[in-house]
Amino acid sequence: MCVACIRTQVDITEGIPKQATLHFCKGCERYLQPPSEWIACALESRELLSLCLKKLKGLNRVKLVDAGFVWTEPHSKRIKVKLTVHAEVLGGAILQQVFVVEYTVSHQMCDDCHRSEAQDYWRAVVQVRQKAADKKTFYYLEQLILKHKAHEHTLGIKPIHGK
Numbered sequence: 001m002c003v004a005c006i007r008t009q010v011d012i013t014e015g016i017p018k019q020a021t022l023h024f025c026k027g028c029e030r031y032l033q034p035p036s037e038w039i040a041c042a043l044e045s046r047e048l049l050s051l052c053l054k055k056l057k058g059l060n061r062v063k064l065v066d067a068g069f070v071w072t073e074p075h076s077k078r079i080k081v082k083l084t085v086h087a088e089v090l091g092g093a094i095l096q097q098v099f100v101v102e103y104t105v106s107h108q109m110c111d112d113c114h115r116s117e118a119q120d121y122w123r124a125v126v127q128v129r130q131k132a133a134d135k136k137t138f139y140y141l142e143q144l145i146l147k148h149k150a151h152e153h154t155l156g157i158k159p160i161h162g163k
Contacts, residue, residue, distance in 0.1 A: 023107075027117075077106075079102075080100050083101060
C-alpha cells in the first residue's frame with residue numbers, strides 16, 4: 001500500500017479519547033490531579049497542559065510530537081488541546097496525525113474549601129497573644145509565616161485587637 005492509502009485506512013489516534021473531563025474548584029481555583037491532589041494552574045499554562053495530557057489514556061501507544069491549546073472563551077467551561085502524534089504503521093511507514101481533544105471543566109469543591117464552608121470544623125486553631133506594647137514579635141512571626149509559605153495552607157487569619 002502507498003502512504004496515501006495507509007493514511008486513509010489507518011487511524012493511529014484510535015483508542016485515544018477525544019473528550020475528557022477536568023474537575024475545577026471555584027473556591028481556590030485549583031484543578032484535580034487524580035487521585036486526590038489539587039494543583040493551581042493558570043489557563044493555557046504548562047502545568048494545565050501536563051494535567052490534560054495525563055488524563056488521556058492510550059497516549060502511550062503513539063509518540064507525542066506537539067501539544068498546544070486551542071483558544072476558547074474563558075467562561076465556556078471548555079478547554080481544547082491540539083495534539084500532533086506519530087506512530088509506525090504497516091511496513092515501517094511513519095504516520096503523523098493532528099487531532100483536537102475537548103475537555104469539559106466540571107465544578108467540584110476540594111476538601112479544603114469544603115472544610116472552610118463547614119462553619120464549625122477546624123483542623124487547628126492557633127491563638128497568639130502578647131503582653132508587651134511593641135509588636136516586634138508579631139512582625140517576626142508574620143515574616144516567618146510568609147517565608148515558609150504557611151499562609152497558603154490556611155483558611156483564614158484574623159487579627160483581633162483586645163484590651
